Amino acid sequence: MRALLVVNPKATTTSERVRDVLVRALRSEFDLAVERTRRRGHATTLAREAAAGGVDVVCTLGGDGTINEVVNGLMTGAPVETRPALAVVPGGSTNVFARALGLPKGWAEGASVILEALHAGRIRTIGLGRADDRYFTFCAGLGLDASVVRRVEQARLRGRTSTPALYMRSAVSQYFTAIDRRHPAISLEQPGEATEAELSTVIIQNTAPWTFIGDRAINPNPGASFDLGLDVLALRRLRVPSTTRTVTQLLSRHSEPHGSQVIRLHDVSEFSLVAERPQAFQLDGDYLGEREKVRFTSVPGALRVIC
Structure with a gap:
């Protein structure tokens, strides 16, 4: 069985020793090639080439951003049964997708579960979300949610470590200083339904939870599932009392x-x-710039995952 391991060398919780141990473990089961990402978007190219080359499994060692890029590379026009399966070894700071699949948050335990799943033939087919022409695995956001992600990414470029405290401080700062809370600008348009206007921020989930703060799952829509369509949480005016109540x-x-x-x-x-x-x-969890319109669709049965 042929496999490709896509490694993000900047992954938050891994080291060179970790990568060496993982490669040796995977080579005991696969005819394994290893590629390191060198720039944003590189993982998409590597996964697309692997799919075209007939690789059976693409494994990632990195965070949710690396996984998102690989998934977009795997989503070719071929039937899902003929595309490579995805195996995820947690290597980021939060690892929402891996934990939503039920994998342990540590890389060693996650790798062990994947190897066990391979021996047992455990492959799950899940649905994805799509925003315009880009797929996502667990969440999307327009408005305040995304502006917090932008601020955290800027802090990380300055050398800060991604932590729950950094996200919380960024959220408070964005709420009070960086958004127009008095004039909500977003409308939600759904076929056959009345338009919901004057929304300040919108969170879209393809599964639950939406994210984690440390070990605590944050669940705006606990009914969200890889096996269903998309779930949405939208907030109208971000007044201090109502926003405080919602956060609580x-x-x-x-x-x-x-x-x-x-x-x-x-x-x-x-x-x-x-x-x-x-x-x-x-x-x-990756900031993709600013948009004035985004079309979201649910894509059922889109991806095979080893878990």
Whole structure:
């Protein structure tokens, strides 16, 4: 069985020794090639070439951004059964996708589970989300959510380490200083439904949870699933009292977001977000610039995953 290991050498929680150990373990099971990413988008090219070359499994060692790039490279026009399966070894700071699949958050335990799954023939087919022409595995966002991701990425470029505290500080800073909370600019348009206008931020989930703060899962839409359509959480006006209440609900283990400023949609097949002015946009925790319109669709049965 042929496999490609795509390694992000800047992965947060791995080292050269870790990579060597993983390569030796995988070579005991595969005819393995190893490639290191050199720039943004490189993992997409590597995965696309692997799919064209008849590789059976593409394995990633990196974070959610590396996984997203590989998934987009695997999504060729070929039937899902003939495309390489994906195996994910957690190597980032949060590893939302791997943990949503039920994998351990540590690289060693995750690699062990993958090898066991290969011996047992455990392959799961999951659905993906698509934003315009790009696929995502677990989440997308337009507005405040994405502006926080942008600020964290800027901090990381200055040498900061990605931590829950950094995300929390960035969220507070963006909320009070960087967004227009008085004039919501986003509308949600869904075929056959009335338009939801004057939205400040929109979070889209392809699975649950949306993210993690340390070991705590954050679950705006706990019914979201790889086996269903997309789930949506949208907030209208970001007034301090209502926003504080929503954040408290998000952090609670016993309450789901609700209230007059909250919109939630479950198992949606397609919709569009249209903004009056450019809004920050993210997919799977990677900032992708600003957009004024994005069309979202659910893509069922799109990807085979070893887990």
